[in-house]
Amino acid sequence: MRGSVSGAAAARRILFGHRPYWWVQETMIYPNQSSPCLEQFPITCETGPGSPSGHAMGSSCVWYVMVTAALSYTMRWKDESAITLHRLTWSFLWSVFWIIQISVCVSRVFIATHFPHQVILGVIGGMLVAEAFEHTPAIQTANLGTYIKTNLFLFIFALGFYLLLKLIDVDLLWSVPKAKKWCANPDWINIDTTPFAGLVRNLGALFGLGLGINSEMFIMSCKGTNGYKMSFRLLCIAASLVTLQLFDFIKLPTHTEYLFYVLSFCKSAAIPLTVVALIPYCMHLLMRPTEKKLN
């Protein structure tokens, strides 16, 4: 009994970060209704727990991967002037990195979705995740079966963890009613901010990545001779950036929860599949006639 009580307390401490926009309404620390008035915005009403910040974590993780990948390129330059250039690039890229992270953190705190320590934890967490994945090259070589098994494991683990915590009276979705109660405008509550929506999105992305890197399209384009060409890579980057903007225009219907989760999974799977396999394959086909003419 004591074990389950202390387990619940530990889980609460780790997973139950309050967000300022509801915490300020419920805390008892301000006497005689003197609690400060926090302005809310259309993006304030996140429904998940506040710690660590998902936006800060996502941003630091993605930018960390891009900056370290770019620097690993410049590190190969060996002569004296190249070393100076590498140092300049290093300072520039890390400055850009920190400017972006600070901007994300300040904006999350400004709109009352986070306390400062939650965004700091998010940035550190994102960098740790990026480091861990950079040291796990198996991700890029795993077969589709492994991706599917990992997907199933993560889904069952998350669901099992949710149900297990429910048994010891801990509701992992505790934050949703709080958000609904204290959000200034019900229209600002978005289903895609719930913890389950985040889970489904991540599972979809992982599945799409698995499908992509195990597809013929990826093998023929990225693993072929074109894959090493700078022009091919730049074309893929440009086309991917445009396509990602187009994906952003696809708005999913939110009236039926299950349908939303299924479509969200499909959309999240389609994005890496497009970027990793479809676009490189199209670019590969586009570049082929030019090569034939040259030959």
Ligand SMILES: O=P(O)(O)OC[C@H]1O[C@@H](O)[C@H](O)[C@@H](O)[C@@H]1O
């Ligand atoms: O914790 P934050 O910064 O409010 O970010 C929450 C977001 O974090 C993201 O990681 C999740 O994918 C989203 O579903 C969620 O809305």
